Amino acid sequence: MSEHKLGLDYAIEQDQNDILKSYRNLFHIPKDAQENELIYMTGNSLGLQPKQTKNYINQELEDWANLGVEGHTEAKNPWLPYHEFLTKNMAEIVGAKPIEVVVMNTLTANLHFMMVSFYQPTKTRYKILIESDAFPSDKYAVESQLRHHGFDDKEGLILWKPREHEELLRYEDLEQILKTQGDEIALIMIGGVNYYTGQYFDLKRITQLGHQYGCKVGFDCAHGAGNVKLNLHDSGADFAVWCTYKYLNSGPGSLAGCFVHERHAHRKDLNRFTGWWSHNKQTRFNMRHEFDQLPGAEGWQLSNPPILSMAAIKASLDIFNQAGIENLIEKSKKLTSYFEFLLKQLGEDVIRIITPSNPQERGCQLSIQVKNADKNLHDKLTKAGVISDWREPDVIRCAPVPLYNSFEDVYRLVEKIRLSLALSKGEGTNRNENKPEH
Numbered sequence: 001m002s003e004h005k006l007g008l009d010y011a012i013e014q015d016q017n018d019i020l021k022s023y024r025n026l027f028h029i030p031k032d033a034q035e036n037e038l039i040y041m042t043g044n045s046l047g048l049q050p051k052q053t054k055n056y057i058n059q060e061l062e063d064w065a066n067l068g069v070e071g072h073t074e075a076k077n078p079w080l081p082y083h084e085f086l087t088k089n090m091a092e093i094v095g096a097k098p099i100e101v102v103v104m105n106t107l108t109a110n111l112h113f114m115m116v117s118f119y120q121p122t123k124t125r126y127k128i129l130i131e132s133d134a135f136p137s138d139k140y141a142v143e144s145q146l147r148h149h150g151f152d153d154k155e156g157l158i159l160w161k162p163r164e165h166e167e168l169l170r171y172e173d174l175e176q177i178l179k180t181q182g183d184e185i186a187l188i189m190i191g192g193v194n195y196y197t198g199q200y201f202d203l204k205r206i207t208q209l210g211h212q213y214g215c216k217v218g219f220d221c222a223h224g225a226g227n228v229k230l231n232l233h234d235s236g237a238d239f240a241v242w243c244t245y246k247y248l249n250s251g252p253g254s255l256a257g258c259f260v261h262e263r264h265a266h267r268k269d270l271n272r273f274t275g276w277w278s279h280n281k282q283t284r285f286n287m288r289h290e291f292d293q294l295p296g297a298e299g300w301q302l303s304n305p306p307i308l309s310m311a312a313i314k315a316s317l318d319i320f321n322q323a324g325i326e327n328l329i330e331k332s333k334k335l336t337s338y339f340e341f342l343l344k345q346l347g348e349d350v351i352r353i354i355t356p357s358n359p360q361e362r363g364c365q366l367s368i369q370v371k372n373a374d375k376n377l378h379d380k381l382t383k384a385g386v387i388s389d390w391r392e393p394d395v396i397r398c399a400p401v402p403l404y405n406s407f408e409d410v411y412r413l414v415e416k417i418r419l420s421l422a423l424s425k426g427e428g429t430n431r432n433e434n435k436p437e438h
């Protein structure tokens, strides 16, 4: 027995009972040429724009126009401490203490800066372990770190791979790698939620395992932040990085987040790259001081940050704060399980969901493998008003986001997938009239 029911009525009823239903109105929903709202399923790639974002940015433009350089201290939201206005809400979203979190730079840049501190290879312990289907930028980043330190980027890279005919990663296999090569691994760097499969890893388990073998452990949480309950502090990870333009709706290429565990907050022995923004705030502008490092994640900042981009982050974080991350995750679980329920009606011989079925091991995204499909299917869906993501050879990724996607969105999405597959409706849902015999 499923907790869900078929039919549009059920979807509409769920939306009516949704305590977060009004949040959709806070966002611009993209429309087609006829002004019909599109079914937007790519909040995992670029989150939608909050209607308030413009006002937040305008505030800074006005203060700049009226105050010039004085805006650093006199703006309504003074620019000097502007990043601090983001810290508390961001820390809450990723389950960290404020001292552990800072918004700065962009994602891959932060990953490199974290590796400057937490990838300290020696002659015997220099390898980096990543998941085999890591996001390309992460893979390129760790490979270049290996080369930077004079190691071979093939020999030095260890991949945690799925077993044959599987997509998801198993912890036993990670344990096995560590048992045999743990003392050669300097750093374990995993995507907290894998961008392709949507598998949400047990960050604490991976961290404990890594630390047991003397490895540093970091996570790229680009697909986790604002999507799952991360509990970064409790995970014990040494560091984490994430972007703010996916689930955190802060605009294309916006600034990124960075977490450094509290136990490193006051360390001066860690190698790091610094700039004037890593220096003690009190004496930062007495330009001739010896370097005096800021404690916590803030101590990894380099530059004075772009305020216009931070204003967009503030606009979005204020919405998260209002909605509450707990409420969002509760709705997300329901919305995604509904999505899963409807997809299963299409017939498991046609559709296979790669993403874990256990709600604890995923966020809102489902990665759907479609039998005999090619990019045609994705094109049909796009023509039908669905914005989704296609990964070769046969996977569609859809992420119903609890802030602005509705149960009706999900219902209509699955109906459009059904039509695009030319499946027949009603009983005998497994029938696929256009499907070749094999």
Ligand SMILES: *Cc1c(COP(=O)(O)O)cnc(C)c1O
Pocket (backbone or CB within 6 Å): 106, 107, 108, 109, 135, 137, 138, 191, 195, 220, 222, 223, 243
């Ligand atoms: C989106 C994403 C990136 C993108 O990196 P940028 O530096 O923001 O361009 C990198 N890694 C992961 C895991 C991602 O999901």
